[in-house]
């Protein structure tokens with residue numbers, strides 16, 4: 506059940522934005538706004554080194570999607586954490602996943618395009634995990650407390666999501 510990863514990877518993004526956050530709080534607020542916009546079926550891939558701010562952003566997204574603060578963990582031991590908010594939210598971390606076959610065995614792929622929105626840290630570990638249409642966010646430290654956030658939307662719904670998030 507391989508995806509058409511070559512198509513997704515080779516096509517140019519339909520929309521891109523480069524944002525800048527000056528603090529962890531600002532990254533959190535950006536996440537909140539994104540979480541308010543997410544709909545079932547949305548897929549957001551997060552890329553960036555350890556400490557780039559992926560989890561900070563996701564915590565904001567969870568708040569924006571009305572997930573109770575107590576539900577939000579840092580996905581350290583599990584591959585996927587399901588949260589109950591305004592819509593179901595699935596927070597995954599592929600850091601320890603070796604390859605696509607290992608990921609397939611976890612059942613994670615069944616969540617894609619399902620009843621909730623999916624947020625995936627370390628998507629670059631298993632790029633084939635991405636569906637054809639998704640929003641890719643790459644975070645990069647540019648100073649102690651500043652992060653550059655490069656957003657690339659692949660497909661029309663992700664482009665709509667991005668244009669509403671970062672007009």
Ligand SMILES: Nc1ncnc2c1ncn2[C@@H]1O[C@H](COP(=O)(O)OP(=O)(O)O)[C@@H](O)[C@H]1O
Nearest residue numbers: 526528529532555556557558559560561650652
């Ligand atoms: N602008 C910023 N946005 C997000 N995190 C920041 C920012 N500036 C500093 N930080 C710090 O960087 C770290 C990000 O951690 P985390 O979100 O767990 O990263 P990741 O999940 O990418 O490994 C935190 O210690 C946070 O306080």
Ligand SMILES: [Mg+2]
Nearest residue numbers: 559560561626
């Ligand atoms: Mg993290």
